[in-house]
Structures are given as structure tokens and as C-alpha cells.
Amino acid sequence: MxxxxxxxxxxxxxxxxxxxxxxxxxxxxxxxxxxxxxxGDIALGSDSWEVVICQIPRDTTDPIFEPGNERLKLSSADIVHELDPVVDYFSRWSNGRYLPKFTAVNGVSISADEKSDVCVDRALDQSLDSTRGVLVIANAQHTETAVGGWGRPGSPCVENCSARLTRRAVYVGASDFMPYWNGHPPLDLIEHEMGHALDWPHSSTSVDNFGNGVYDSAVDVMSNSAAPRDINSDERNAPGSLxxxxxxxxxxxxxxxxxxxxxxxxxxxxxxxxxxxxxxxxxxxxxxxxxxxxxxxxxxxxxxxxxxxxxxxxxxxxxxxxxxxxxxxxxxxxxxxxxxxxxxxxxxxxxxxxxxxxxxxxxxxxxxxxxx
Ligand SMILES: [Zn+2]
Structure with a gap:
């Protein structure tokens, strides 16, 4: 004991x-x-997140990005507005105990020879002491074969857990926020990556799937987060949590x-x-x-x-x-x-x-x- x-x-x-x-x-x-x-209380109370757009140059050499000139036109304030259902989602599943609080801040950028991860480093370096996580959205889409994004809880921390020190972050490409979605973006990827930022693991239907990137369970946000959309294309949230x-x-x-x-x-x-x-x-x-x-x-x-x-x-x-x-x-x-x-x-x-x-x-x- x-x-x-x-x-x-x-x-x-x-x-x-x-x-x-x-x-x-x-x-x-x-x-x-x-x-x-x-x-500590990483999954409890009001959790301050800065929302940051990262400008990706048109001549980027990071192969994660779709070639071409198309760029996200939304501001970080627009994104914060579109994240309201994410706040609702976590409020529901936490029984009102966890509320991510998204705040729009100034953007960052990378040069043509820098990788997408540098966006996150810059967003973390500029973040306020009181910020516990940064949510970075690249203004370019990832290729169809690349991952949509990632999330991490950062280093263990119990008190005054400033993201600048713990490096807690979520990063996604622009795909879910492009004009095609008419202001109603799918939010399951963000919810999934926020789950990683709460220190949650993936789940899958077979032990053999671990390490192979097979996340095929429809009952867990941390597995096939798009399962609701696969059944009804109007759905926007991920499944619930385990x-x-x-x-x-x-x-x-x-x-x-x-x-x-x-x-x-x-x-x-x-x-x-x-x-x-x-x-x-x-x-x-x-x-x-x-x-x-x-x-x-x-x-x-x-x-x-x-x-x-x-x-x-x-x-x-x-x-x-x-x-x-x-x-x-x-x-x-x-x-x-x-x-x-x-x-x-x-x-x-x-x-x-x-x-x-x-x-x-x-x-x-x-x-x-x-x-x-
Ligand atoms: Zn994941």
C-alpha cells in the first residue's frame, strides 16, 4: 500500500x-x-492554453507539408472561437472538473529549412508563465499520408506548471480548419491530441497493434477518434474517453x-x-x-x-x-x-x-x- x-x-x-x-x-x-x-492537477480545473498559428513558407522543405500555395486564412482568435465544442466536450467527460481555456496569441513562423516542430518550440518559448500548454496550428496542410498532428503532456510537474518549462504542447496541420469545412471543423483530432496532453495513451483492438500506429477502436477518443464521422459525416467530436x-x-x-x-x-x-x-x-x-x-x-x-x-x-x-x-x-x-x-x-x-x-x-x- x-x-x-x-x-x-x-x-x-x-x-x-x-x-x-x-x-x-x-x-x-x-x-x-x-x-x-x-x-499534479494536469487534468483538473481551468487549464490555460495559448492558441498559436505557425506561418509555413511556400518553399518549405519539410515533407510533412502538402506542396502548394494554399494557406489557412483564419486568425488564432477565429480558431479559438471554433474550439468552443472542445471545451464542452472536456467539460462533459470530466463531470465539470476540467476546462481547457483557449486564448489567442501572436503567431510564430519557421524558415524554409526548418521542420514543423520548430513552430512548437517557438510558441513555447514565447508563452506566458501562466500558460500550461500551447496549441499550435500550422497554416499549411499536412500531406494525406502524414500524421494529422501530435500531443504531449510535457515533463512531470506538480506546481506552477508553466508550458515554457514543461514543453506541454499540441500541434496539428491546417487541414481541419480549411475553408472547405465552412467554420464547422472536425474537432476529434484536437480532442485526441489534447488527450495525450492529459497523459492519456492510445488504445487498440490488438496487443500486436502497439508500435504499429493502428488505432482502430471506435469506443475511445484515444483510438479511432474519427469513428463518429465515419458513421455520420456531420459529427464533429471524438468518441468519449475510457x-x-x-x-x-x-x-x-x-x-x-x-x-x-x-x-x-x-x-x-x-x-x-x-x-x-x-x-x-x-x-x-x-x-x-x-x-x-x-x-x-x-x-x-x-x-x-x-x-x-x-x-x-x-x-x-x-x-x-x-x-x-x-x-x-x-x-x-x-x-x-x-x-x-x-x-x-x-x-x-x-x-x-x-x-x-x-x-x-x-x-x-x-x-x-x-x-x-
Ligand atoms: Zn495519438
Whole structure:
């Protein structure tokens, strides 16, 4: 329990009322909590982000950029305006506990022989002490085969976490903000990269996918963030976040999480997109070994997750890797467990006994059976 106690002490020193203290009978969970404690309140409260446009010269030699003369015409203030739904998105999924605050600032530029990353270095170097992250948008589009962007939480920091020191940043190409979108840009990429800036890792449907850039799960903003748009081209947000990320961010409380490590136990789970005014469990965790747990949660097919078309229980394997959250390996074990069905690895069996929606709150009764 040493790690759990250390987490509680570290967080208490921030001066925030902190509902996530941990102290699980699971080395894997305590390791995750300790890792997140190094980032202080990175995912809580008002989070100041500077929005910066980077001018890319027409003769740029960085192959990430589409050749040609087309450039974004929006100002950083225009972009801030278009980011309102991103603020809403994080407000909803954090249960009102996390609010990115975007502020337009002066642009930066790079020369023809400098790479896109230099945009971010310049934006960070010019940022105010009180700024905790910079969101940099290149005014040129990336090629179709290049990544859309990236995000990072920066170096661990608990107090006065100025982005100029931690180097916390999100960077994207211009594609999602070009005139083609008529002021209604897709925001799933920004939401995904902001997730990395909260120290969240990718997830995918196979352990073999890690390191191969295959992010193919439709139930997680940190995987196929465009999944809602793939179903309905009018959608703009990413899918919601996974319960494990919500909990480690401090968006769920200890009382919303149960851990089971032996025997047979039954639980009623409330869908993760339900406001905390509704009591109840959001996440059941089953430790597999010192570095791995299985997570079980209910995803309601409404709001950001309406592309899923029906409510479901989802099961993930969460493996601690490295000393950062963004290196955790989160693998889908079952993305659509329905009533009467079970998932099992031979040692742990999870069965859905009931899955219902009452007054727009989706709940499931599940049974977890662990072989002796
Ligand atoms: Zn990513």
C-alpha cells in the first residue's frame, strides 16, 4: 500500500480537494496512480492554453507539408472561437472538473529549412508563465499520408506548471480548419491530441497493434477518434474517453470504482457518460498481475458515443509500461459485450446479466468470476 499512501500525500500538497487517493490492493493500479501524481492537477480545473498559428513558407522543405500555395486564412482568435465544442466536450467527460481555456496569441513562423516542430518550440518559448500548454496550428496542410498532428503532456510537474518549462504542447496541420469545412471543423483530432496532453495513451483492438500506429477502436477518443464521422459525416467530436483515463484524471471518484481480486462478485455499473449526480460504479477493475488489470465499464450509445448505435459493456486490458501514462498499453478485449454473453480468458470471466436504460441512464448488472 506504500504507493497509494505516497499518492495521497503528494496530491494533498497541491492544496486541491482531491477525490482520487487510490490505495488499491493492486500494484498495477498503485503504479498508475503514482505516475499520474507526478503530473499534479494536469487534468483538473481551468487549464490555460495559448492558441498559436505557425506561418509555413511556400518553399518549405519539410515533407510533412502538402506542396502548394494554399494557406489557412483564419486568425488564432477565429480558431479559438471554433474550439468552443472542445471545451464542452472536456467539460462533459470530466463531470465539470476540467476546462481547457483557449486564448489567442501572436503567431510564430519557421524558415524554409526548418521542420514543423520548430513552430512548437517557438510558441513555447514565447508563452506566458501562466500558460500550461500551447496549441499550435500550422497554416499549411499536412500531406494525406502524414500524421494529422501530435500531443504531449510535457515533463512531470506538480506546481506552477508553466508550458515554457514543461514543453506541454499540441500541434496539428491546417487541414481541419480549411475553408472547405465552412467554420464547422472536425474537432476529434484536437480532442485526441489534447488527450495525450492529459497523459492519456492510445488504445487498440490488438496487443500486436502497439508500435504499429493502428488505432482502430471506435469506443475511445484515444483510438479511432474519427469513428463518429465515419458513421455520420456531420459529427464533429471524438468518441468519449475510457473509464480508466477518466478515473486517473480525477474525473471519477474512488467511490465510482470497485476492484475485485478473488471469488465471484456481482456489480451494477452505470454508463460512464452519466453525471456524478447519479451515484454508482462506473468502473470495475480486476488485477491480473503486478502490471496489468482488466477494466469493465458500460458505454451508453448517446451523445459523443451515439455512433455506437447500442449500449454495451466493454472490457479492456490495461498494462503499465514505462513511467508515463501515455505509454500504458490499453487493449480492447471485448468492445461490445451484450446481455447473456461472457468474456473469459480462462481465469477471469465477466458476464452481462442485464443491460437497461431507465430515465436516460444506462446500467448493467455484471458478474465477475475469478477462478481460484
Ligand atoms: Zn495519438
Amino acid at each position: 506504500f504507493a497509494g499512501a505516497l499518492v495521497a500525500a503528494t496530491l494533498a500538497s497541491c492544496g486541491h480537494e482531491q477525490q482520487v487517493t487510490g490505495n488499491f490492493d493492486s500494484e498495477a493500479m498503485n503504479a498508475m496512480l503514482q505516475t499520474e501524481s507526478q503530473f 473509464g480508466i483515463n477518466m478515473y486517473l484524471a480525477g474525473w471519477l471518484d474512488d467511490g465510482n470504482v470497485a476492484l475485485v481480486d478473488s471469488g465471484t462478485k456481482s456489480f451494477e455499473l452505470v454508463a460512464t457518460n452519466t453525471g456524478l449526480v447519479v451515484d454508482g460504479l462506473r468502473l470495475v477493475l480486476v488485477p491480473l498481475n503486478n502490471s496489468t488489470v482488466i477494466s469493465v465499464e458500460v458505454i451508453g450509445a448517446t451523445g459523443d458515443n451515439r455512433h455506437l448505435l447500442h449500449d454495451r459493456v466493454v472490457v479492456h486490458q490495461i498494462e503499465v509500461v514505462g513511467m508515463n501514462g501515455f505509454e500504458r498499453r490499453q487493449t480492447v478485449l471485448d468492445a461490445d459485450l451484450q446481455v447473456g454473453k461472457s468474456w473469459s480468458n480462462g481465469k477471469v470471466a465477466i458476464t452481462v446479466k442485464q443491460l437497461v436504460t431507465t430515465n436516460s441512464v444506462s446500467t448493467a448488472k455484471i458478474e465477475v468470476r475469478i477462478a481460484p
